[in-house]
Amino acid sequence: MITIVDYQAGNLTSVRRALDHLGIPSRITADPNLVRQAERIIFPGVGHAGAAMAVLKERSLDSALVEAVQAGTPTLGICIGCQIILGYSQEGDTPGLGLLPGICTRFQFPDAALKIPHMGWNAVTVTRPHPVLSHLRPGNEFYFVHSFYPQPEDPNEVYAICDYGGPFPAAIGGGNLFAVQFHAEKSGPAGLQILKNFAEWQPC
Amino acid sequence: MLSKRILSCLDVRDGKLAKSVKFVNTRDIGDPVVQARRYYEDGLDELVFYDITASSDKRAIMIEVVGQVAAQVFIPFSVGGGLRTVADCSRVLLAGAEKIHLNSAAVRRPELIAEAAHAFGAQAVVLSMDVLRVAPTQTIPSGYEIVINGGRTPMGQDAVAWARRGVDLGAGELVVNSIDADGTREGYELTLTRTIAEAVSIPVIASGGGGTPEHLYQVLTEGKADAALVASMLHYGEYTVREIKEYLAGRGLKIRMA
Numbered sequence: 358m359i360t361i362v363d364y365q366a367g368n369l370t371s372v373r374r375a376l377d378h379l380g381i382p383s384r385i386t387a388d389p390n391l392v393r394q395a396e397r398i399i400f401p402g403v404g405h406a407g408a409a410m411a412v413l414k415e416r417s418l419d420s421a422l423v424e425a426v427q428a429g430t431p432t433l434g435i436c437i438g439c440q441i442i443l444g445y446s447q448e449g450d451t452p453g454l455g456l457l458p459g460i461c462t463r464f465q466f467p468d469a470a471l472k473i474p475h476m477g478w479n480a481v482t483v484t485r486p487h488p489v490l491s492h493l494r495p496g497n498e499f500y501f502v503h504s505f506y507p508q509p510e511d512p513n514e515v516y517a518i519c520d521y522g523g524p525f526p527a528a529i530g531g532g533n534l535f536a537v538q539f540h541a542e543k544s545g546p547a548g549l550q551i552l553k554n555f556a557e558w559q560p561c
Numbered sequence: 562m563l564s565k566r567i568l569s570c571l572d573v574r575d576g577k578l579a580k581s582v583k584f585v586n587t588r589d590i591g592d593p594v595v596q597a598r599r600y601y602e603d604g605l606d607e608l609v610f611y612d613i614t615a616s617s618d619k620r621a622i623m624i625e626v627v628g629q630v631a632a633q634v635f636i637p638f639s640v641g642g643g644l645r646t647v648a649d650c651s652r653v654l655l656a657g658a659e660k661i662h663l664n665s666a667a668v669r670r671p672e673l674i675a676e677a678a679h680a681f682g683a684q685a686v687v688l689s690m691d692v693l694r695v696a697p698t699q700t701i702p703s704g705y706e707i708v709i710n711g712g713r714t715p716m717g718q719d720a721v722a723w724a725r726r727g728v729d730l731g732a733g734e735l736v737v738n739s740i741d742a743d744g745t746r747e748g749y750e751l752t753l754t755r756t757i758a759e760a761v762s763i764p765v766i767a768s769g770g771g772g773t774p775e776h777l778y779q780v781l782t783e784g785k786a787d788a789a790l791v792a793s794m795l796h797y798g799e800y801t802v803r804e805i806k807e808y809l810a811g812r813g814l815k816i817r818m819a
Contacts, residue, residue, distance in 0.1 A: 477563040478817040498817040
């Protein structure tokens with residue numbers, strides 16, 4: 358059973374439907390105790406990092422998530438969920454959950470031809486093999502919608518990169534925590550593969 | 562680098578496909594959910610559903626269609642047609658769509674764009690504009706006029722100015738539909754598409770006139786569009802998504818090959 362954390366950040370039902378399609382049982386909850394007891398957590402989201410953190414705090418989900426991850430619960434962050442696991446986000450100038458050392462920064466391009474947000478399909482290159490990124494083909498593309506990107510302090514915590522005016526981390530993680538900047542639930546068969554991989558992942 | 566996107570639009574009336582569509586398997590004629598899944602499996606990048614249901618009491622059917630599509634199609638999709646309020650948009654998004662298209666209602670009341678962007682984020686708000694070529698005047702210097710009500714009501718408003726205003730109000734993407742090119746299958750309106758794409762900082766989706774893969778190539782290069790919308794080319798079974806994409810990739814464009 359995968360517990361999808363509800364913090365009023367958009368695409369929860371999309372994630373739920375993708376899991377249903379894969380035959381993976383899931384539930385959506387905003388109850389911190391259910392998050393603490395979860396077997397496996399998906400932490401999705403679209404929107405604003407500052408607003409997301411505010412809702413997490415209001416619902417006491419911030420400490421529940423931190424406890425669950427520290428207790429070893431396999432956890433997958435998606436989009437905003439990939440950004441606020443870091444220590445700080447420039448979006449809303451807000452502290453994150455601090456589960457991985459690092460910051461979330463805004464794209465900045467001297468070239469106005471590159472539009473912000475980075476929205477659409479882009480290729481993701483696996484730089485370090487990880488069970489959640491298994492069974493992908495080189496050049497697999499995923500759907501992105503974001504203006505900020507995650508930057509872990511430790512380069513070993515970057516597992517895949519994408520290129521938009523230069524390389525940026527597209528998948529990050531450490532221990533039982535993994536996170537993708539793209540929307541796996543809207544990225545066709547390749548995205549579904551990632552959700553399936555996560556459901557089967559046994560972090561050591 | 563982002564791939565150029567290929568979108569298709571399905572017109573839905575009372576929960577059924579409104580245009581006759583040529584299928585290999587005729588058993589499924591008329592079901593937008595089946596058709597959406599077919600395009601998804603063939604590698605389409607994004608889907609648009611346009612609700613042309615005339616009576617408001619039947620609009621709830623569209624919400625059911627959206628829910629069914631969301632359960633089977635795992636690419637972004639959007640819904641347009643008849644969305645007049647934030648509440649209308651909210652119902653569609655909660656049912657599983659990523660984005661909503663605002664058209665006539667936004668021209669009549671531009672604040673709707675800002676309200677929707679505030680409620681759902683700019684990434685969820687697509688401003689769709691129907692544009693007619695006219696002789697340039699002082700009020701329409703670009704020679705492209707905004708028309709609403711499915712092409713029936715010219716608004717005396719310049720399309721380029723409206724595109725810029727839409728961006729300022731919070732639209733995240735633009736669909737530029739040329740009424741002149743629509744249905745001709747002789748190619749997209751390249752000048753219009755390029756003029757708008759150069760005027761705004763958000764993605765532009767070209768619509769109207771696509772008849773061959775070469776037309777898509779032209780609008781994605783010369784026309785500077787980020788994405789192209791195809792309808793009859795696919796609906797009548799003359800091309801598959803895969804054939805279009807293989808052609809574009811062969812011409813050197815970055816395309817997602819699913």
